[in-house]
Amino acid sequence: MLVLLWGLRLELKKSLRTKKFWAVVIVMLLLYIPVLYAMKSVHPFGREFTASEIVSGLISVTLSLAKFFITILAIVLGATAINAEITEGTLRVALSxxxxxxxxITGKLLGHLVALFAAIFAxxxxxxxxxxLMGVDVTGSLVSDVILLNLAILVAMLEFLALGYIISLFVKSTSTAIGIAIVLLFLxxxxxxxxxxxxxxxxxxxxTREKFGPNWETMDYGVAPYVQYNQSMNGTRPYLERQHKSPYDYLNEQYNRIKRDYEKKYLFFDPxxxxxxxxxxxxxxxxxxxxxxxxxxxxxxxPMMVxxxxxxxxxEVTNTTEKGYCKGATYSGGSTTKTINGTPVEEVHEMRCYTMDVYRGVGYSIKQNLDRLWVLxxxxxxxxxxxxxxFLRMDLR
Structure with a gap:
């Protein structure tokens, strides 16, 4: 245990003192400024972001930035973990x-993990x-989601770190190892x-070609037939919807399905x-x-009734929520004249549809995709x- 703690402290000090570590972290954090400004100033559809959209958006941004910057940090840390100490002779001194x-090596791994966690935590x-700042309350569920998000990213970064270790143990030159690591990350x-x-x-x-024929790209589906339904989503007005899908709709559906299937089967090695x-x-x-x-x-x-x-x-105001994107037009309106209880009235109606993201949570997402966690x-x-x-079997001279 003392050996592990010694290795952890040593590696943690080395990692946190390097310029590349802080350069990556600072650049990543600076990129939050335009994101926060945009979310604060931009009003989609003439309204402000909901609390759910704010949380979902900011966590997605955190995930995106962490995936890019901390991935580079992880694989570079791993690629220079052992070979630099062999070249400098510090490894032989430590093992004496x-x-x-x-x-x-276990203490070194723990030190690197803590350093990566510090970057993610920032x-x-x-x-x-x-x-x-956006006015959303920091609740216990949000904090637990943040912790789970940390752990999920850390598991993926550990895979890159381990891949960097392999490079470091087979390539003696640190500059060459970094180059190979970046190329491998690219591939x-x-x-x-x-x-x-x-x-x-x-x-x-x-x-798509098998379903619609070899000339499907030249088919004119711009005026595809529509069918009118008697009741709309909110139960008040008829609405129009395409009766037949165009070849491009079918192509997109098949592409999304096949891509997801291929990524699960053939990209298991990509964290x-x-x-x-x-x-x-x-x-x-x-x-x-x-x-x-x-x-x-x-x-x-x-002479007129107005x-x-x-x-x-x-x-009367009705508000309905359903999954997916808006169907049909996002705005419609009009007026009709009718008689209510023998009195003529004008009925003016207006419909607006907004598509938004509803945040479900990190824990919910992990539960839905546990097989991916086991792959990682x-x-x-x-x-x-x-x-x-x-490392246990190599010649360290």
Whole structure:
């Protein structure tokens, strides 16, 4: 235990003293400023962000920034973890003391984990400050979500750290190891998803061609037939909806389905993809339909009956929420003249539909994607096993 604590303190001091560590953290935190400003000043659809949208948006930003910056930090820390000390001779000096190789590398790993957690925690603190500045109460559930978010990101970063250790144990030059680490990061988390995306799109095009024929791209579906339903989402007016899907709608559906399937099967080695799936249900799209109906009395003005807009009889407001995006137009309005209890009135109706994100929580998302968590843990253990085996058996001269 003393050996582990010694290794942890030593590595933690080294990590926190390096310029690259603080450069990455500071640049990441500075990027929150334009995000917070945008969320504070931009009003979508003429309204302010809801509390749910603020929390969902800021946690998504934290996740995005952490994935980019801390991923680079993790793999570079790992890629220079061992080889630099072998080259400088400090490793032999350390192992000349009553310290086992296993204790040494385990303490180093713990030190790196604490350093990464410090970087992630700094991002989370900024997130909580941002939520507070936006006027959202910091509740116990929000704090627990932040902790779970930390742990999920840390598991993914541990995989990159372990991959960096493998590079460090096979490449003696630190500069060469850093170069290989960046190239490997590029291949694993950028090129591989692009290739999977290409194959998914090609397969979706093939299925579309089989369904609609070889000339599906030239088919004119701009005036696809519509069907009128007798009742709308809010139960008040008829609305129009496409009766048939166009080839492009079908293509998008098949592409999204195939891409998700391919990413799960073939990108198990990419922590970023798996983390995206693990935290892919933080929020869900819902649409809120607000219908405002106002009744005005009809009064005689000369030879005509006109509505008295200064003295409304009553106003009815309905508010419905359903999953998914708005169906049909996001705004409609009009007026009709009718008789209520023998009295002529003008009915003026207005409908607005807003699509928004409803925050469901980190815990909810993890529960929905537990298989991705086990993939992350499993691949990380394999990488750590390779790194530990190599370190325990390699010649350190």
């Amino acid at each position: 003391k009553p310290i086992s190789r296993l204790g040494y 991002a989370v603190v900024v997130t909580i400050i941002g939520v507070t 694993v988390s950028l090129m591989s998803p692009i290739l999977v995306d290409y194959f998914a799109h090609s397969k979706a095009e093939q299925l 970023i993809t798996q983390l995206d799936y693990l935290l892919g249900n933080l929020s869900e799209k819902v649409h809120v339909t607000i219908t405002n109906t106002t009744y005005y009395p009809m009064v005689q003005e000369g 509505a008295d807009y200064k003295h409304p009889i009553k106003t 843990i499993g691949v990380t253990l394999v990488y750590l096993g390779i790194a530990f085996y190599r």
